[in-house]
Amino acid sequence: MFRASRLLSVIGFALLAACTDPNQLAKATLENRVDTLTLYSLATAPLNRPSAYSLSAGTAVRTWDVGTNFDFAYSTDPAGKSVFLTLDVLGLASASSVKPGLIRATSSFDAMTKAPLDGYVTSDTIVVAEQALFFLRTGITTCHALGVPLYGKLEVLDIDSVAQSVKIRVLADQNCGYRGLGLGIPKS
Numbered sequence: 001m002f003r004a005s006r007l008l009s010v011i012g013f014a015l016l017a018a019c020t021d022p023n024q025l026a027k028a029t030l031e032n033r034v035d036t037l038t039l040y041s042l043a044t045a046p047l048n049r050p051s052a053y054s055l056s057a058g059t060a061v062r063t064w065d066v067g068t069n070f071d072f073a074y075s076t077d078p079a080g081k082s083v084f085l086t087l088d089v090l091g092l093a094s095a096s097s098v099k100p101g102l103i104r105a106t107s108s109f110d111a112m113t114k115a116p117l118d119g120y121v122t123s124d125t126i127v128v129a130e131q132a133l134f135f136l137r138t139g140i141t142t143c144h145a146l147g148v149p150l151y152g153k154l155e156v157l158d159i160d161s162v163a164q165s166v167k168i169r170v171l172a173d174q175n176c177g178y179r180g181l182g183l184g185i186p187k188s
Contacts, residue, residue, distance in 0.1 A: 025148075028175035028186050035059070035171075036157065039074035041164035042085065049165075051075070055100075055138045055152050058172040068092045071100035071138050074166050077125070082159050082166055084126040087139070093122070098140050098149055102126055105133040105153070109169065114188065115151035115179040128166065132156045135181075136172070148177035 037060040040049035050060035052070035061070050073085045087093040087100050101120030105112050115135045126134075136152040152172040159166050173179065173186055180186030 025175075025177045028178050028180075030174045031185050032171055032173050032181065032183055034169055034183070036167065036169050038165050038167050042073045042075040044076065044164050053136075053154075053168070053170065055136055055150050055172045056174065058174055068094075071136060072102060072126075074128075076164050080161065082128045082156075084128055084134075086122050086124070086126070088123040089125055094139060098137075099123070100139045101137050102134040102154070103137075105135055107133070109133060109153065109155045112153045113180065113182050115153070115173075115181055117179070128156050128159070130156055130159055136170075150174060150176065151179045151181065153181045 035058065037053070038050075039053060039060055040051050042051040042063065045051055047062065047064060050062050052061050052063045052073040053059075054061045054070040057069070063070060063073060068087060071087065073090065075083055075085055077083055084102060086102070093099045099122040101122035103116060103120045112133065112135065115137065120135070120137050132155070134154045136154055138150040140147045140149060150173060152170060155169045157167045157169055171181055173181060175186055178186045178188060180188045
């Protein structure tokens with residue numbers, strides 16, 4: 001009798017462990033919202049102007065303040081073209097298998113409801129124009145004991161060639177591993 005109850009206890013614990021997925025994402029708690037930000041050319045802007053975007057912080061940042069804690073920078077090339085520079089292009093990416101990147105989108109900003117897993121440009125300069133749309137991905141971030149990226153979406157609203165700046169509309173999903181890009185708390 002004792003052996004049977006002990007065996008049932010072991011089986012019960014095994015079934016409980018099998019049903020609990022240690023890689024399951026924690027419940028999303030942070031609301032997705034849209035921000036409008038301005039980035040200034042890394043090549044020409046004064047140091048007090050932000051030139052980069054950090055998806056994990058959800059804001060424009062000055063590269064000299066944050067080291068490598070950003071996902072891409074805005075700059076102008078010698079021909080005057082507006083470009084996004086990934087961390088890898090800048091020689092700042094970690095050796096992680098997942099690097100920050102962007103992927104061009106063809107639908108409207110509002111129709112970009114779920115970020116893709118793969119296909120991000122991580123090692124090339126990306127020429128941008130007004131109304132260009134992109135999905136964003138960070139490198140691996142460690143949150144809730146999981147090493148997963150964060151995702152977002154971006155629209156180029158205006159490029160000011162005189163100020164050498166770009167105005168962007170961006171939504172950053174700061175819930176670890178979630179790819180849902182609608183407003184509010186994501187479900188997936």
